[in-house]
Amino acid sequence: MTVDFNDEGQLMASYRLPTAGGEENKVCPFSDDAPNEDHIADRLYGELARAEFVGPYRQCYVGHAVSDDYRKHGSSGGLGRWLNAQLLAQREVDYVIHVESATEGDRYFDYTISTEPEELLTTARSAYYPVSMDRALAFILENPGRYAITAVPCFATALRNLAEQNPVIAERVKFVIGIICGHLKTVNFAKALALQVGVQPDDLATVEFRHKISGLRANEKGFVAFTKNGERTEPVNTRSLLGGDWGHGFFKYKACDYCDDVIAETADIAIGDAWLPKYMKDSRGYSVVVARHPILEKMIQAGMADGSLALEEVDPEVVVRSQLGGIRHRNEGLAQRLIDDHSAGKFTPKKRVEPASASSDRRYIYRFRVQSRERTRFALQNSRDRDGNYQKQLFVDQVEDILRLANPPLMSRLVIGPLRHMADEARRLASIGRRRVKGRINRQPPRGVGSDPLVRHRAE
Numbered sequence: 001m002t003v004d005f006n007d008e009g010q011l012m013a014s015y016r017l018p019t020a021g022g023e024e025n026k027v028c029p030f031s032d033d034a035p036n037e038d039h040i041a042d043r044l045y046g047e048l049a050r051a052e053f054v055g056p057y058r059q060c061y062v063g064h065a066v067s068d069d070y071r072k073h074g075s076s077g078g079l080g081r082w083l084n085a086q087l088l089a090q091r092e093v094d095y096v097i098h099v100e101s102a103t104e105g106d107r108y109f110d111y112t113i114s115t116e117p118e119e120l121l122t123t124a125r126s127a128y129y130p131v132s133m134d135r136a137l138a139f140i141l142e143n144p145g146r147y148a149i150t151a152v153p154c155f156a157t158a159l160r161n162l163a164e165q166n167p168v169i170a171e172r173v174k175f176v177i178g179i180i181c182g183h184l185k186t187v188n189f190a191k192a193l194a195l196q197v198g199v200q201p202d203d204l205a206t207v208e209f210r211h212k213i214s215g216l217r218a219n220e221k222g223f224v225a226f227t228k229n230g231e232r233t234e235p236v237n238t239r240s241l242l243g244g245d246w247g248h249g250f251f252k253y254k255a256c257d258y259c260d261d262v263i264a265e266t267a268d269i270a271i272g273d274a275w276l277p278k279y280m281k282d283s284r285g286y287s288v289v290v291a292r293h294p295i296l297e298k299m300i301q302a303g304m305a306d307g308s309l310a311l312e313e314v315d316p317e318v319v320v321r322s323q324l325g326g327i328r329h330r331n332e333g334l335a336q337r338l339i340d341d342h343s344a345g346k347f348t349p350k351k352r353v354e355p356a357s358a359s360s361d362r363r364y365i366y367r368f369r370v371q372s373r374e375r376t377r378f379a380l381q382n383s384r385d386r387d388g389n390y391q392k393q394l395f396v397d398q399v400e401d402i403l404r405l406a407n408p409p410l411m412s413r414l415v416i417g418p419l420r421h422m423a424d425e426a427r428r429l430a431s432i433g434r435r436r437v438k439g440r441i442n443r444q445p446p447r448g449v450g451s452d453p454l455v456r457h458r459a460e
């Protein structure tokens with residue numbers, strides 16, 4: 001099996017022949033032959049309390065690492081690197097596998113292996129960039145020891161499924177550190193942002209997506225490009241760049257539109273950004289945490305007791321509120337995308353969400369996001385001039401064309417929209433109760449909690 005970039009800028013696994021037992025289909029998180037996140041979470045943490053969209057939880061928290069070494073270098077509150085460093089320092093694991101900047105061809109980020117807590121202080125912040133576990137897994141198989149590995153939800157699920165197939169992985173991977181995830185971007189996201197800050201994509205060595213800019217809100221992330229000849233651009237608020245609004249879904253992996261796990265429900269702990277008004281004012285960042293594993297929970301409690309962590313215990317509902325945009329897109333939005341795909345006769349993987357219609361205004365948003373994902377797939381490649389140089393204006397023209405789709409025509413907004421909305425609401429009210437899936441209402445996020453207009457999407 002090989003893992004390489006396809007022409008869309010996504011890392012893709014390919015193999016010549018399927019295995020005799022079809023093991024790959026039992027591992028892939030999007031395969032209908034693999035158990036879903038509920039089954040895995042029940043197997044691992046069936047004894048814990050459970051909350052809708054959060055999965056099992058021992059305790060939830062919001063806060064940050066007190067030491068600036070962790071928080072300053074972290075994406076949000078520095079909880080991820082603090083925890084990984086503790087695992088090594090307390091000899092709970094021999095290796096931490098996490099993501100670090102890289103400069104190998106188009107691999108601007110890659111999984112790397114650390115054995116000393118100090119190595120974790122200054123590693124890369126969030127990689128909104130394709131990474132692959134292939135080399136890390138090969139290392140685990142070849143080197144006995146105890147491992148912790150950071151993983152976005154679909155990677156966490158794949159690891160759990162792999163552990164069921166492979167006893168060596170099951171024995172050696174002791175902790176899966178879940179990274180809450182809005183969606184993943186192709187290589188072209190980094191390159192398109194670089195083009196807008198004056199760096200030709202072919203000259204790009206690597207990027208930073210989460211530079212903390214003092215005075216800005218925590219969700220106003222600084223983008224920095226590093227060139228092959230050693231130059232570095234000044235941090236720019238990503239939201240000021242085209243594609244920097246996550247609600248538009250530019251350069252998104254198609255798979256992410258069929259994903260229904262935001263909070264890494266199968267990981268031993270889930271860590272994300274506290275996207276809540278109370279915490280977003282502080283550019284230094286706050287993390288949300290969902291602890292599941294008893295050892296990790298004990299470590300957190302000890303960190304709180306000795307003053308290394310400034311965390312408050314919160315209800316899981318606070319975690320849900322901090323991720324409302326992403327949860328809505330991956331539940332109500334997914335239900336709508338499933339209906340649309342089924343009407344068009346397209347294949348969709350089996351999900352925990354049932355197909356269902358959203359209200360007309362939400363439907364418009366979800367359909368726009370599908371369009372913008374599709375239309376940005378090759379937008380960067382189409383920005384080259386005859387000499388092969390990327391032209392910012394060619395990119396901007398295409399994107400502005402796409403963004404025009406975000407605004408429905410006036411007639412539709414003033415007349416057709418409201419009429420459809422009334423009809424939708426009537427249908428929705430009539431259908432409540434019919435939509436119970438395994439004892440819960442179709443994983444629809446709470447209505448009226450936090451608004452999610454297209455231009456202020458709160459998930460990453």
Ligand SMILES: Cc1cc2nc3c(=O)[nH]c(=O)nc-3n(C[C@H](O)[C@H](O)[C@H](O)COP(=O)(O)OP(=O)(O)OC[C@H]3O[C@@H](n4cnc5c(N)ncnc54)[C@H](O)[C@@H]3O)c2cc1C
Nearest residue numbers: 074075076077078079080081099126127181182272273460
């Ligand atoms: C693709 C992506 C999408 C995200 N979407 C959301 C979202 O919608 N909502 C939200 O609240 N948070 C999201 N996050 C998580 C968020 O960006 C921070 O990682 C999280 O808040 C932890 O910050 P921290 O300061 O506590 O941890 P840190 O101290 O920064 O530690 C984070 C750890 O994650 C590792 N890591 C970085 N990138 C990756 C990656 N791609 N795969 C695996 N491990 C990685 C780092 O190596 C580090 O060990 C996303 C992260 C990624 C990578």
Ligand code: SF4
Nearest residue numbers: 154181183184256259
């Ligand atoms: S949105 Fe889902 S499928 Fe996409 S990267 Fe995140 S966890 Fe994986």
